[in-house]
Amino acid sequence: MRAAERGFLLLTSHLGDPECKPLTVAQFRNLAKRVQEMEKPDGDRELTGDDLMMLGYGGDMAERILYLLSRQEQLDYYVNQAAQKDCYPISRISRLYPELLRKRLGMDCPGVLWAKGDSSLLKRPAVALVGSRELRQDNLRFAEEAGRQAAKQGYVLISGNARGADRAAQDSCLQNGGQVISIVADSLAKCKDTPGVLYLSEDGFDLSISSIRALSRNRLIHSMGLVTLVAQCTCGRGGTWTGTSQNLRHNWSPVFCFQDGSDAVRELIQMGADAVDVFNLTDLPALQKHNISFFD
Numbered sequence: 001m002r003a004a005e006r007g008f009l010l011l012t013s014h015l016g017d018p019e020c021k022p023l024t025v026a027q028f029r030n031l032a033k034r035v036q037e038m039e040k041p042d043g044d045r046e047l048t049g050d051d052l053m054m055l056g057y058g059g060d061m062a063e064r065i066l067y068l069l070s071r072q073e074q075l076d077y078y079v080n081q082a083a084q085k086d087c088y089p090i091s092r093i094s095r096l097y098p099e100l101l102r103k104r105l106g107m108d109c110p111g112v113l114w115a116k117g118d119s120s121l122l123k124r125p126a127v128a129l130v131g132s133r134e135l136r137q138d139n140l141r142f143a144e145e146a147g148r149q150a151a152k153q154g155y156v157l158i159s160g161n162a163r164g165a166d167r168a169a170q171d172s173c174l175q176n177g178g179q180v181i182s183i184v185a186d187s188l189a190k191c192k193d194t195p196g197v198l199y200l201s202e203d204g205f206d207l208s209i210s211s212i213r214a215l216s217r218n219r220l221i222h223s224m225g226l227v228t229l230v231a232q233c234t235c236g237r238g239g240t241w242t243g244t245s246q247n248l249r250h251n252w253s254p255v256f257c258f259q260d261g262s263d264a265v266r267e268l269i270q271m272g273a274d275a276v277d278v279f280n281l282t283d284l285p286a287l288q289k290h291n292i293s294f295f296d
Helices: 003-012 025-037 049-054 059-069 072-084 099-108 119-123 137-153 165-175 211-216 218-224 239-250 263-271 278-289
Strands: 088-091 112-117 126-130 156-159 180-183 197-202 228-230 255-258 274-276
Touching (some): 003 059, 003 112, 072 088, 112 119, 119 197, 126 137, 126 165, 126 218, 126 239, 137 156, 156 218, 165 180, 180 218, 211 218, 218 239, 228 239, 239 255, 239 263, 255 263, 255 278, 263 274, 274 278
Parallel strands (some): 126 156, 126 228, 156 180, 180 197, 228 255
Antiparallel strands (some): 088 112, 112 197
């Protein structure tokens, strides 16, 4: 691991300590900019409290930065523990980090992603799929067809590994020879090595599932695909609704909802989504080029 990546991990990661308060991406960027402008007569060396005071940091913030940088042994231990579970970090300054996350989320993108599986999938074109856990039959067919067509047309499928639409699409994609990026809300260490699957999580490789983590990962799913497909949604509530409405407000990716006649789809169309049917999935590149609407 390069020295720059070690520094990034030290400053922006919990390293298994939930009480730790790492720097945000914006705070890290600000620090890096100040350090670059600082005169270094003694060559490369570790930052001191005096350096940080000269850079304009108050006592509390300077102490926080120095503490984060001091966790060298903790970093080595955490990365080694991750490696024993076949997990590894991808920092925001790594060449492997998804470019669409940097572009679409800006300072809100995670400082570090933890991964398990084939990281080369991050460099391939992808489509995302989200949806409810309890699916009606037609909506289930849409999710399965989305996975099948992603595999057939050479796209990686991105989803959240939850029961329902996520797993229906993921399983269909894999069964048809495709590949999947699964962004999980549970412990990455628990994920079984699966050919064709890259598992990703935020904050750490060993964190348990929580509603906060489940909701937070929505922005990653919606931002990493060239388009986002919505298999089914409940109007006004639930993770799929929250993530999709956030996407439409922030314009992370084009949204295409399965036209099932529901109130949720009508509301999402009013917010800027487009309606599609199963037959539209046979030409995924066309969804990237122009918006399709049942109401044109």
